Amino acid sequence: MHNNPLPRLDEHPEIRTQLLGFCRLKPGDIWVDPVFGHKVACMDASDARSIAALMGDDRAELAIHDPPYNLVAFETRSLDEYIAWSRRWVNATINATSPDSSLYFWLGADQRDHFQPLPDFMVMMREFPVQARSFITVRNQRGYGTQKNWMAVRQELLYYVRGNPVFNVEAEYTDIPKTLRGYYKDVGGERTENLERGKAETIRAGNVWVDIQQVFYRLEENVSGCYAQKPLKAIDRIIRASSNPGDLVIDFFAHSGTTLLAAEMAGRRCFTADIDPVFCELTIRRLEHYRRTGRTGWQNGHAFDKLLIDASRN
Numbered sequence: 001m002h003n004n005p006l007p008r009l010d011e012h013p014e015i016r017t018q019l020l021g022f023c024r025l026k027p028g029d030i031w032v033d034p035v036f037g038h039k040v041a042c043m044d045a046s047d048a049r050s051i052a053a054l055m056g057d058d059r060a061e062l063a064i065h066d067p068p069y070n071l072v073a074f075e076t077r078s079l080d081e082y083i084a085w086s087r088r089w090v091n092a093t094i095n096a097t098s099p100d101s102s103l104y105f106w107l108g109a110d111q112r113d114h115f116q117p118l119p120d121f122m123v124m125m126r127e128f129p130v131q132a133r134s135f136i137t138v139r140n141q142r143g144y145g146t147q148k149n150w151m152a153v154r155q156e157l158l159y160y161v162r163g164n165p166v167f168n169v170e171a172e173y174t175d176i177p178k179t180l181r182g183y184y185k186d187v188g189g190e191r192t193e194n195l196e197r198g199k200a201e202t203i204r205a206g207n208v209w210v211d212i213q214q215v216f217y218r219l220e221e222n223v224s225g226c227y228a229q230k231p232l233k234a235i236d237r238i239i240r241a242s243s244n245p246g247d248l249v250i251d252f253f254a255h256s257g258t259t260l261l262a263a264e265m266a267g268r269r270c271f272t273a274d275i276d277p278v279f280c281e282l283t284i285r286r287l288e289h290y291r292r293t294g295r296t297g298w299q300n301g302h303a304f305d306k307l308l309i310d311a312s313r314n
């Protein structure tokens, strides 16, 4: 394995500053993909005017947002400020989506601080013209905790809809074989067992996803330097369930560009944004790298590998 990772960029501001020199976008800029019409914007998700400029006349069928959670990584602010800020980007999202659309929001809950901001965010969402549809938990393999508490291994994912959007249930099936027998029911006068009745060989993901591997340095999809990367498999499941080929997907918190890449792989267009030019550049490079090599990330190498070595020689 190529072993030259970038360290976490939030913990190494000096490397982040060095990378700024390689960034195509500065705040306010929008990159338009010449191949498939995706867009990557360097902008603040809570700024209505910037988001309107990104969207133009397009409206998305699906939003997948993974904002900072007001927990450990990224800055933390008062809960009131965090909710006021969330209200602004949710509002921008509503304006950017079509009347029949799905909205997925990843969020965290601080168990040492009354589970903020999750419950507060859920209550805030009641102000918007959306319906709550599901509260999904993704189980991480690794967690954090002590010998005196349950290990924290959950990732929360809220699913809302506007109007009556698509839901492709076949996207929900996992690779996990159905094994549980013994749920008997009479069908047409015959006693049947659940494996005989079911159409699928595997179980549905349901709203607790246990079959998704967390991203870590041994996986091809790893984008070193990032510290909050979501697994492609999770985003792919959302995209296939809640959009159709050719639809537009938005993600205003791009980071490693997972939603853009998953959209490309599933034949959907994606408009994505990040406030940080370095994450915008990583997002664009990850797409270009995939198109060039078929690889979904750099595993334990990184997107600026050769450039940084050259820069340090000069």
Ligand SMILES: C[S@@+](CC[C@H](N)C(=O)[O-])C[C@H]1O[C@@H](n2cnc3c(N)ncnc32)[C@H](O)[C@@H]1O
Residues within 6 Å of the ligand: 043, 044, 045, 046, 066, 067, 068, 226, 228, 229, 230, 231, 252, 253, 254, 255, 256, 257, 258, 259, 273, 274, 275, 276, 279
């Ligand atoms: C949790 S990460 C998203 C991870 C992403 N789903 C992935 O798989 O890589 C949050 C991202 O939001 C960006 N961000 C923070 N505040 C923002 C804002 N106001 N507008 C746009 N992006 C913001 C951060 O720079 C960071 O890259």
